[in-house]
Amino acid sequence: MIYFNSDYMEGAHPLILKRLSEINFHKNSGYGHDDYCRSAKEKIRSACKSPNATVRFLVGGTQTNSIVIDAMLSHNEGIISAETGHICNHEAGAIEACGHKVIILEGKEGKLSALTVAAYLREFFSVGYGYEHLVVPKAIYISQSTEYGTIYTHNELQDLREVCDRYGLYLFMDGARLGYALAARHNDLWLPDIARLCDAFYIGGTKVGALFGEAVVITNPNIKLTLGYIKNRGALLAKGWLLGLQFDTLFSDDLYMKIAKNGVEKAIRLRNAIEAKGYPIYLESPTNQQFVVVENSKLSELSKKIGFNPQEAVGKNHTVIRFATSWATTDEQIDELISLL
C-alpha cells in the first residue's frame, strides 16, 4: 500500500525535530510567554508586512476556525461559506457548537465569488422587514487553497474585500493549506496582500511541515483574540513554546515556502501523469490536492493498493477521488503511485 490520503500523514520537517531536541531540557515559560513565540510572531508579522497584527498560535484547524469565528460574531450573527467549506462539512458542527449559523452559498470549484456574495447581501439588507428574525451575515469564510485545491487570485480576494466593506462584514481566510497556495505556479496573492485584504487568517502548520499548529494573524483590531479567551476555550497550550519554535523554524530561511513548493511540484507531476494515463481530471488544481474521476470498478481495484479519499459521486458509475501530496512527498513515492494507476 502507498498512501496519498491526506497532507497530514507525516510528522514534521527534520529541522523542527532537531531544534525541539536541542532545547528539550531548557526551561521555558508557559502559555506562549517565551522567546520562541516572540521571535516567531515577529517573523510572521514581518512576512505579512503587518507590524501591528496580533499573532496567536493554536493547535489545530477546527479549533482555530471555531475560536476565530466566535471572536468575530455576536449572538445572532452568522458566517457565509461555500457549501464545500471545511466548516460546513468536516468539523462536526464546531461552529454551531459556538452558537453560530453557517450560511451556505453556492461556490464554484471550492471558491465563493464576490458576485454571489454581493447578490445575497444586497437582498438580505434590502428587506426592511424581519431583520430580528434572521441570522445576520457578519463574516465570510474562505479557504486558501480551497478544499478542492483551487486558489483565489489577488483580484478575486480584492473583490470579496470590497463586498465586505460595502456591507460591514469580516473576511476570514482558513489557511490550513496556505503554503501550498503560496507555492502554486500562477499565484499572485502573497502574505502581505492577504494580511491587508483579510481581517483575520491563519497560516497552517499541521499540513505544511509542523508536527501541529496554526498561526492566526489578526489585522482588524476589533477582533479580540486574547490569551484569556483562548484559555477559556481550552485551547491555550501549556507548552506554548512548542508552537513558537515550530513557526520560528518554518519562517526562517524561507523554509515554509521551500517545503510547500515540494508538495506542489510533486502534485503537478502526479497530475500530468494521471492525465497522460487517460484519467479525466475533475478540475484544475494548481496545488497539492489533485482530483481525478474514476469508474467505480476501477476505484475498488485501486483502493487495494493505494490510499486516497473518495470525494464525491459523479453519476452512478463514477467517483471523484483525491490524491494529496505534502511537503514530505518524494519522487519515489510519486513514481510508485504512477506505476500503480
Add this chain to the structure above:
Amino acid sequence: MIYFNSDYMEGAHPLILKRLSEINFHKNSGYGHDDYCRSAKEKIRSACKSPNATVRFLVGGTQTNSIVIDAMLSHNEGIISAETGHICNHEAGAIEACGHKVIILEGKEGKLSALTVAAYLREFFSVGYGYEHLVVPKAIYISQSTEYGTIYTHNELQDLREVCDRYGLYLFMDGARLGYALAARHNDLWLPDIARLCDAFYIGGTKVGALFGEAVVITNPNIKLTLGYIKNRGALLAKGWLLGLQFDTLFSDDLYMKIAKNGVEKAIRLRNAIEAKGYPIYLESPTNQQFVVVENSKLSELSKKIGFNPQEAVGKNHTVIRFATSWATTDEQIDELISLL
C-alpha cells in the same frame, strides 16, 4: 387599513380573559405547581390518548423549538428541516445558539417527504468514513400546518416515522398552528395519531386563541424536559398558572377546535373569493394561511390598504403574498378585504 399580516395580532379568546379576571386575586403556586396546570395537562393527555406523556407549558414558539430540540440532541448531532422550516429562517439562529446545526433538505410546499429524508440518511449512514467529522442527523423537524399552510396526511407522517425508526431519529412536530391543521377539511391526522407517531410535538396557543403559550407533549421518555432544565434556560414562567388556565380553557368543551375552525373557514372563503377575482393561487392551502401571486405594481397598490406579508419573489414582476386569518377573524373583515382586492 385592514390587517391580515399574521395570526397573532389579536389577544385571547374572551373566555380566557374572563377566567383570568375571575381568579385574578386567588393565590396560586408558582412555576406550574398549580391546579390549572394539572387540569390542563390531564385534558391534553386525554385528548392525545397518551396517559403517560410529559406535558410542559412554554411561552412562545422559538423558545419551544430551541428548548425541545436541544433536549433531543447531543453535542455533535443536528436536526433535519425543510429549507422553509421556521427554525431555518425565522428564529435568528436560536437552534444554533443551543449548539446545533440545522441540516437543510429540500421540501415541497413546506413539507419534507419521507423519500427525501430516507435518501439523505441512507447515504449518510452508508459512508463508513468520516462520521466523526460530520454532524450526525438525530432528529427531524416538521411543522403542522407548515409555513406554507399545507398539512401532512396520516400516511405521510407514518412514512416519516418509519424512516425515523429505521435510522434512530426523533420526530418533532412544531404545532404553532396545529389547531388550523386539525380544522382543515380533509385532515386525517388527529392528536392521538400525532402523539403516537411523533416523539415530541407542541400544541400552539399563541396563534390559536391564547394570549400566549405553547403546550409541549413528549411521548418518548428518552427526551427529558424537566422544570430545572426549563428554568436553566430562563423559560420557566413564575406565574405558570397563566399558561395552565389558558390551555385548560382551550381544551374544555372543544374550544380549541371550534375557534380554529373559524380561522380555517374564513381563510377558505377568502381563498375562493381571491380565485374568483382572477388572482393565481400560489399553492393549495387548506388552512388559515393563503398564498396569492400578485404583480408587483398591484402589490404596492394593495399594500396601501391592506396589511399582508410578502413571502417570496416569483420571477422579476410577481410576488407571493400571504394573508393570514385567525380564530378571531370575522366575516365582516373578510368582506372588507375582498372588496379591497
Add this chain to the structure above:
Amino acid sequence: MIYFNSDYMEGAHPLILKRLSEINFHKNSGYGHDDYCRSAKEKIRSACKSPNATVRFLVGGTQTNSIVIDAMLSHNEGIISAETGHICNHEAGAIEACGHKVIILEGKEGKLSALTVAAYLREFFSVGYGYEHLVVPKAIYISQSTEYGTIYTHNELQDLREVCDRYGLYLFMDGARLGYALAARHNDLWLPDIARLCDAFYIGGTKVGALFGEAVVITNPNIKLTLGYIKNRGALLAKGWLLGLQFDTLFSDDLYMKIAKNGVEKAIRLRNAIEAKGYPIYLESPTNQQFVVVENSKLSELSKKIGFNPQEAVGKNHTVIRFATSWATTDEQIDELISLL
C-alpha cells in the same frame, strides 16, 4: 390556609386586565413594534430622566438576568454577586448556561458593599501573573430590593458606581422588586438615580402588578440588547404589545408606585404585629418581604395554616421564614395572618 409565600401569586392590577380586554380584538403589530410599547418606553425613559436609554420588555426575571448579563460579558468574563444573589441560588445555573461564571463575594443582609468589591478587585488587578487563567470580573450584580428585603441607599449605590468606574466594570441592578424598594419609607434612590448610576437595570412587573413582564433599561450604549439577539435567545414575545400595554398602564398616573406602596404598608403592619407577638425579627426589611425567626416546632405548626417560605436554618432549632406581601395584599389578609401567628 392563607398564603404569603411570594409576591407573584396573584394576577395583575385590574386596570391591566381591563385594558387588555378593551383592545383584545384590535390588530397589533408583533414583536414590540406597536404603539403600546412605544408609549411605555417613552414613559419609562421619562420616569428615568434618560431620554436616550434603550428600553426592552422581557417576560421574566431569570430570562432577563441571563440575557442582560450575557450581553455585558465577553467569553472569559464573569459577574460579581453576593452569595445571596438570585443568580447564585435560584436560577438553576442560567448565567453559567450562557457561559459565564458568577463570582461570589460575601454580602451583608443581601447587599454587596463597595468596600468588599473594591478589596476583591484591587487584589485581582494587582496580580500581574495569571490573568489569562482567571475569570475576569467585568460586571457587578445587585438587586433592589434584595433577596432579604433590604435596599441600597443613594450613597451606597454611588460608592459601587465609583468602584465600577475605577476598574472598568458594568453595574447591573436586578429590579424584580424595584417597586417595593422605591416605596420603602427611607428610600432615597429614585429611578433617575438608578438610571444614572447603573449601566443597566430592570423594572419588575411580574411581582409588582403585571401579569408578567420586566422592563429593561440600558443607559450604557456599549451594552447591545437588540431585538435580533433577544429573538436568538427565544425571548422575543410574538405579542409584544402585551408587555407594552402592561407597562404603559403601570407607568400612567403613578400606578406602579401606588400599588407598590400598598405592598410595603401591609408588610410593615405585619412586621410590627410580629414583633409585638414576641417573634424575633431576623433583619430590618423596609420592603414587602419580612423575615422572622421561629422555633422549628412552631414552624411546623404554622405551616399547617399559613403558606410561607423557609429561608435558612439558624442553629439546630430555629429557622428564618419569609412572609411576602404584594401590591394585592389586603388588610383583611394581614388581620387573618396576625390572628394565626
Add this chain to the structure above:
Amino acid sequence: MIYFNSDYMEGAHPLILKRLSEINFHKNSGYGHDDYCRSAKEKIRSACKSPNATVRFLVGGTQTNSIVIDAMLSHNEGIISAETGHICNHEAGAIEACGHKVIILEGKEGKLSALTVAAYLREFFSVGYGYEHLVVPKAIYISQSTEYGTIYTHNELQDLREVCDRYGLYLFMDGARLGYALAARHNDLWLPDIARLCDAFYIGGTKVGALFGEAVVITNPNIKLTLGYIKNRGALLAKGWLLGLQFDTLFSDDLYMKIAKNGVEKAIRLRNAIEAKGYPIYLESPTNQQFVVVENSKLSELSKKIGFNPQEAVGKNHTVIRFATSWATTDEQIDELISLL
C-alpha cells in the same frame, strides 16, 4: 536564574523524541485511527485492569476537564470542587463556558473530604422545595495529586465513591499530575483502584514526560466521549498518532512511573533541605510540588535568582511559594537551588 515555576517547562522524555524521529516519515492515519493509539490504549487499559474502559487522548488539561465534565452533565447540573480546584481558579471559566456551574465546597490542603460532600448532598436532596431553581450536583471533581501536592488515600477515595453512589453522582479525577501521586512514598492508590472507584479520570502526560497530551480513561459507559463530540469541540488532533506514540512510550517498560519517581525524589530532597534551612513548610506534600512560607522581603530577594510561583498570602508579611520539580529535574539543579535559598 534557576527555574522551579512549574512541571511543564521542559520538553519530553528523550525516548519520545527518538521514536517521533524514527517514524517521522511514516504515513499514519489521522484522528487516532493508527496503531500507536491502539497500542497505547491497550497498555493503558491493561495498566488500569479495565479491559472495557474507553480511552481517549486529548492535548491539554483544561481542554480535558471541560470536555469530560461537559460529557457528564446535563443542562442544569453542576460539578462539586474544592475551592482550590484547578477548574475553579485556573481555567478562565472553561467549565462555565460549557454551561455548567462549579459548586464550591471547602477543602483541606487541596482535598475534598467525603464528609463535607455528604453533608452538602444530604442537605441538598432533603429539601423538597426548589429543585428546579437550583443547580443539581451531578459530579465531583478531585485532582490527584492536588493543586497543593497532597494525595488521596485509597480509603478516602473509597469514601467519596460511596457518597457518589448514595446520591447518584459521577466521580472524576483530574490526573494532570497523576504520575507524581503514584510515585509518592506512602501512596496506596493505584491505577486499577482509580479506574474502579472513579467514573472517569485522566493520566497526565504534559507534566509527566510527554511533549503534551492527556489520556482520558472512562469506565462508566453512561459517559459518552465519542470522537465526533471531541471533533465538535475542536479538540480532535489531526495527527492523533503523536498522542498515541507518546503514551505508548510512557506505558512501556514502566517509563511513566520511573520518571515520575525522579520528580518526587528531587522534591523530597528539596523539601528536606528547605526545612533544614529553617523555612516553615506550609503543608506536607509527598509529591513534586513543595510549598514554603517566606517573609515578603525574602520573597523579593529570592525572586531575583529563582523562578517560583507565589501561591497565597499568609497574613500581611508572609507568602506561600511553590517550587515544582519534574520528571526532568536533576540533582545539580536541586543543589543549585538549595545553595541559593
